Amino acid sequence: MMDPQSYQTDALTGALQPPQSRSLLPVFLDLGGQRVLVVGGNEMAAAKCRLLVGTGADIVVVDPTPADELRHMAEEGEVRLLHRAFALADLEGARLCYVTLEDASAAEAVVAEACARGVLVNAVDRRLLCDFVTPAIVSRGDMTIAIGTAGAEPALARDLRGRVEAAIPPGYDKLSSFCRDWRAAASVALAGRDLRRRFWDDVLDGPVAEAVLAGNRAEADRLMGALVVRAAAGRLSVPQGQAQLVGAGPGDPDLLTLKGLRALQRADVVLYDKLVGPEVLNLARRDARRIDVGKRCGRHSLTQAVINTLLVRFARQGLRVVRLKGGDPFVFGRGGEEMEAMREAGLTVSVVPGVTASVAAAARLGIPLTHRGVSRSLHLITAHGADGRLPEHNWKALAQVGGTLAVYMGIRTLPQLVDRLAEAGLPLSTPVMAVENATLATQRTIPGTLHSIAERVAETAPDGPTLVLIGQAVALAHLSGPYIDGIPGAAMRA
Numbered sequence: 001m002m003d004p005q006s007y008q009t010d011a012l013t014g015a016l017q018p019p020q021s022r023s024l025l026p027v028f029l030d031l032g033g034q035r036v037l038v039v040g041g042n043e044m045a046a047a048k049c050r051l052l053v054g055t056g057a058d059i060v061v062v063d064p065t066p067a068d069e070l071r072h073m074a075e076e077g078e079v080r081l082l083h084r085a086f087a088l089a090d091l092e093g094a095r096l097c098y099v100t101l102e103d104a105s106a107a108e109a110v111v112a113e114a115c116a117r118g119v120l121v122n123a124v125d126r127r128l129l130c131d132f133v134t135p136a137i138v139s140r141g142d143m144t145i146a147i148g149t150a151g152a153e154p155a156l157a158r159d160l161r162g163r164v165e166a167a168i169p170p171g172y173d174k175l176s177s178f179c180r181d182w183r184a185a186a187s188v189a190l191a192g193r194d195l196r197r198r199f200w201d202d203v204l205d206g207p208v209a210e211a212v213l214a215g216n217r218a219e220a221d222r223l224m225g226a227l228v229v230r231a232a233a234g235r236l237s238v239p240q241g242q243a244q245l246v247g248a249g250p251g252d253p254d255l256l257t258l259k260g261l262r263a264l265q266r267a268d269v270v271l272y273d274k275l276v277g278p279e280v281l282n283l284a285r286r287d288a289r290r291i292d293v294g295k296r297c298g299r300h301s302l303t304q305a306v307i308n309t310l311l312v313r314f315a316r317q318g319l320r321v322v323r324l325k326g327g328d329p330f331v332f333g334r335g336g337e338e339m340e341a342m343r344e345a346g347l348t349v350s351v352v353p354g355v356t357a358s359v360a361a362a363a364r365l366g367i368p369l370t371h372r373g374v375s376r377s378l379h380l381i382t383a384h385g386a387d388g389r390l391p392e393h394n395w396k397a398l399a400q401v402g403g404t405l406a407v408y409m410g411i412r413t414l415p416q417l418v419d420r421l422a423e424a425g426l427p428l429s430t431p432v433m434a435v436e437n438a439t440l441a442t443q444r445t446i447p448g449t450l451h452s453i454a455e456r457v458a459e460t461a462p463d464g465p466t467l468v469l470i471g472q473a474v475a476l477a478h479l480s481g482p483y484i485d486g487i488p489g490a491a492m493r494a
Contacts, residue, residue: 024132024133026135026146031055031096032055033057034057035060035094036052036059036094037060037119038059038098039063039098039099039101040061040100040124041064041066044125045070046070048134049070049079051137053073053079060090062084062086063083064084064085086110091117094117095120097110097120097121098122099122099129100124107126108123111129120132139173140172140176141172141176142173142176142180143173143176145164147160147164166258167262175204182224189228189232190228190232195231198231199227199231202231202236203224207223208223211223241314241318242320242321242348242350243311243321243342243347243349243350244263244267244321245329246322246329247326247327247329248324248326249354249439250355250356250360251279251280251438251440252279252360252440253277253279253280255355256280257352259352264283264285264322266285267285267321268314269290269291269320270289270290270321271310271311272291272292272293272325273293273325274294276324291310308337308341312345315345315348316347328354329351331356335351357406357408357438357465361467362469365435365477366477367404367469369404369406371473374472375471378404379398379403379404381398382408383407383409383412384410389413390417396424396425398421399425402471404474406468406469407469409465410466410467411462414468417468426450426470427450428450428451429451430471431471432468432470434456434462435466435468435469436462437465437466440464445477446460446462447477
């Protein structure tokens, strides 16, 4: 139990707070066959018992009127239930003690007795009375990840657990068991720490792990046996380079896919566009080489041919290369050209899709890109051709189809775009929304109509990447952010 004199009083709430300089040591305890006492029979007690059941501990719950869940666990033989009040003898031989009593005085009395007998104690929701805290836990088979905040804010630990749960594929329990099964054989066959490290790197980054995660244990065992033999003979292959074209999404790091995140965290080299913000780029491995290739509409620091050359060069060096692109690699991202360059070089390339700007911007603004009775189709077009001019499209078809039109890279040619659509018959009253820096804190929206949007955008002169949404569905936007006229929810002006 921590010394109450080391705590400080919060100036605002008056509550006791642990000293900021103190940190807790994370330790994994083997409780197999050990007595763990739980004093209290409420829902908190049941939650602690659920956590303890898988440890093999001898769980003893003491309470005169235990909750139904605890009764059921006792019937299943998972806990021993004593239908009475706490007695001092209950602490005899206990390794840990959890106290879930709601009465503060009663909880303090149990804690004092546990401390007097050298039993580590945790009083739920009473940090001042705890020798230890139970972390938020992520389990994947034999693999356990513990997350703690020193008991300062359990809700934060639960939030972090959710994020970690999402970042680790469920199949990792199989991979953990597989590695455990092969560890002894690998240790006997492979001499030296460096060799074993290289070997396990090959296992986790290559076809062995892929086979395990795909559920093909027989193939994984076959590949593993062959890899052990090669490693023992000093014939570990030079790693084969590969490239992944990863969509970074529109800018908000929360919209990066889990697969994209894993690719970034395994990359040796990251070639990134100007459209990729630092919040996303910082998710890459710290020691990864990062190269700004500067791709942005009308502003290219490197040509596409040079970028293709870099992809091939780094992959041939046996490196894992990520080509990190704003939005989705295959939506006006020239990802197809980069994929062809890798394939022509005989190298492995894969694609991780990203959330494209039109979908993200519409979601942020509450615009259903398709809506029954309003918009039955969605068309994605670019307004920036290879020569910098407005490309030719079937304007008549776009004007008459009655769907939603998402225009990428359209700011410079917006007046010509408006003219083409109007000439093709799209009503000048059609709602239009220009969205700059979609999903970022700096997002700005410029509402208007086909008649007014070019003038309003010119007045605003957005410098960030700007998407233009056109169609009747745009009128359904929920205007509640920073708008150019400064009036949230303002009607679109003709």
